[in-house]
Amino acid sequence: MDRVKVKLLFFAKSREIVGKKEADFEFASCTTSVSILEKLIEEYPELSVIAENVVLSLNEEYLELDNQELTLQAGDELAIIPPISGG
Amino acid sequence: MAADLERLRQEICRREEELSELKQRLADMEKKSVEDASDGTEPKTIHNGNQKLTNDQIGRYSRQLILPELGVKGQVKLLSSKVLIVGAGGLGCPAAIYLAAAGVGKIGIVDYDEVEISNLHRQILHTEHRVGVSKAESVAISCRNLNSSLNFITHKVQLSSDNAMSIIRDYDIVLDATDNVATRYLLNDACVLAGKPLVSGSALRFEGQLTVYNHKGGPCYRCLYPKPPPPETVTNCSDGGVLGVVPGIIGCYQALEAIKIAADIGTPLNQRLMLFDAIDCTTRTIKLRGRQVLCPVCGDNPSMTQLIDYEQFCGARATDKDQEKKVLPASSRMTAKEYQTLLENGIEHVLLDVRLPVEMEICHLPHPALNIPINTVKKDPSALVEQIKRQLASSGIPLDTSPVVVVCRRGNDSQLAVQLLHDSNLNIRDIRGGLHAWARDVDSLFPVY
Numbered sequence: 001m002d003r004v005k006v007k008l009l010f011f012a013k014s015r016e017i018v019g020k021k022e023a024d025f026e027f028a029s030c031t032t033s034v035s036i037l038e039k040l041i042e043e044y045p046e047l048s049v050i051a052e053n054v055v056l057s058l059n060e061e062y063l064e065l066d067n068q069e070l071t072l073q074a075g076d077e078l079a080i081i082p083p084i085s086g087g
Numbered sequence: 088m089a090a091d092l093e094r095l096r097q098e099i100c101r102r103e104e105e106l107s108e109l110k111q112r113l114a115d116m117e118k119k120s121v122e123d124a125s126d127g128t129e130p131k132t133i134h135n136g137n138q139k140l141t142n143d144q145i146g147r148y149s150r151q152l153i154l155p156e157l158g159v160k161g162q163v164k165l166l167s168s169k170v171l172i173v174g175a176g177g178l179g180c181p182a183a184i185y186l187a188a189a190g191v192g193k194i195g196i197v198d199y200d201e202v203e204i205s206n207l208h209r210q211i212l213h214t215e216h217r218v219g220v221s222k223a224e225s226v227a228i229s230c231r232n233l234n235s236s237l238n239f240i241t242h243k244v245q246l247s248s249d250n251a252m253s254i255i256r257d258y259d260i261v262l263d264a265t266d267n268v269a270t271r272y273l274l275n276d277a278c279v280l281a282g283k284p285l286v287s288g289s290a291l292r293f294e295g296q297l298t299v300y301n302h303k304g305g306p307c308y309r310c311l312y313p314k315p316p317p318p319e320t321v322t323n324c325s326d327g328g329v330l331g332v333v334p335g336i337i338g339c340y341q342a343l344e345a346i347k348i349a350a351d352i353g354t355p356l357n358q359r360l361m362l363f364d365a366i367d368c369t370t371r372t373i374k375l376r377g378r379q380v381l382c383p384v385c386g387d388n389p390s391m392t393q394l395i396d397y398e399q400f401c402g403a404r405a406t407d408k409d410q411e412k413k414v415l416p417a418s419s420r421m422t423a424k425e426y427q428t429l430l431e432n433g434i435e436h437v438l439l440d441v442r443l444p445v446e447m448e449i450c451h452l453p454h455p456a457l458n459i460p461i462n463t464v465k466k467d468p469s470a471l472v473e474q475i476k477r478q479l480a481s482s483g484i485p486l487d488t489s490p491v492v493v494v495c496r497r498g499n500d501s502q503l504a505v506q507l508l509h510d511s512n513l514n515i516r517d518i519r520g521g522l523h524a525w526a527r528d529v530d531s532l533f534p535v536y
């Protein structure tokens with residue numbers, strides 16, 4: 001199966017947990033958003049505490065969490081966006 | 088001397104409030120005299136050929152009036168619009184002052200809290216001599232100094248399920264400038280139920296987020312985040328820190344979005360989320376999903392038709408102030424005074440400070456400390472136990488008799504650390520109330536942050 005390198009962008013709490021803002025990560029090019037989230041948590045198990053409280057976006061578009069097939073391209077940007085509540 | 092200083096501060100504060108009241112009265116009377124005149128023979132506005140704006144208003148707002156996008160039409164809309172700002176803090180201050188500058192006719196400010204000195208690095212409308220004054224009042228005073236012709240309403244209450252609907256009802260647009268999760272869900276639901284757009288901003292450390300909820304088919308907060316985050320994963324400004332200009336920038340954006348919605352110009356940020364990263368000076372705008380038909384509050388068949396208990400829903404208090412945790416039994420704790428006695432008696436011990444190195448640099452106890460941040464303790468407690476045992480052994484001190492004392496800023500993380508290191512044979516205790524207690528009960532010259 002084809003694998004592609006995707007750029008992960010961590011924001012807010014996910015940045016704090018993972019300890020970095022960006023990382024490269026390989027996914028199967030043919031996948032689903034649910035599977036993407038699962039793979040993310042496999043790689044960064046500490047993210048599991050906020051897994052239900054994040055917005056995911058792919059190339060700056062909201063990524064609906066479902067089992068629909070989606071095709072990733074090399075260089076795609078996947079953002080993990082928990083809400084910030086401070087002010 | 089100290090009493091004199093305090094008296095003088097209070098006097099300044101009292102007079103400032105008095106002055107502010109006088110200015111409001113003057114503004115009200117001026118407004119009334121214009122209205123009276125326009126009922127009579129010589130309307131003040133007739134000479135400018137414009138029935139909608141007074142000469143004063145034309146003069147004041149001239150630089151934005153000549154923008155074709157805004158114009159007289161937009162300015163009239165601004166002057167007749169009513170905007171509510173919830174939270175008179177790091178976001179609310181810059182938002183309020185720009186709304187006042189632009190001429191938003193009625194500006195409401197909700198905040199139950201009082202000004203503290205640690206607010207001033209970001210809550211820029213408060214002043215040194217207004218420490219202890221109501222934040223809502225303080226914002227109103229500053230805004231009135233900039234533009235006395237507007238109507239400022241202060242709501243000196245904590246927004247709650249009981250008062251939210253009646254407060255929001257009188258406004259067209261609401262700004263979420265709050266600092267905690269529970270109030271954010273409360274405000275979202277109240278705005279959905281009342282049918283008001285919610286301009287939401289937030290900031291922490293060097294990051295800011297901005298969006299407009301419940302507007303033109305866009306989502307509400309619950310459409311994006313149906314479940315509140317576990318309370319232990321929520322970082323507030325007091326623990327995480329925040330550079331003042333970051334909420335400053337986001338608050339300005341909130342004012343901008345509110346002005347655009349009020350004047351009905353441009354493209355609002357509904358169904359988009361702006362992410363601001365100050366440390367690299369980058370912004371990204373994420374296209375969001377639309378309103379969710381299954382959303383419990385803004386969906387087609389909402390299950391929530393009235394406000395709920397948001398502290399219960401979020402499992403957290405509706406405040407960003409740190410709560411004192413009670414994790415340990417009294418036998419595993421000592422007071423700051425008891426630690427002072429231990430020091431004075433020269434009792435050999437290991438002091439473990441679980442704060443971040445950056446906090447150690449701000450201040451630390453007089454005894455040398457092992458500095459292991461709480462997150463490192465969490466990762467491998469048994470390794471730390473071994474390290475402590477080695478340190479005790481190298482000093483030739485018996486394990487069970489010599490105490491290990493854990494300290495942090497407020498006495499919450501230190502309890503977690505004691506709990507994590509508990510299963511060992513160590514005689515380990517924490518200092519109740521942490522460095523704050525040390526400053527309060529032992530060393531009045533010790534800094535508090």
Ligand SMILES: [Zn+2]
Binds near residue numbers: 309384385
């Ligand atoms: Zn919704």
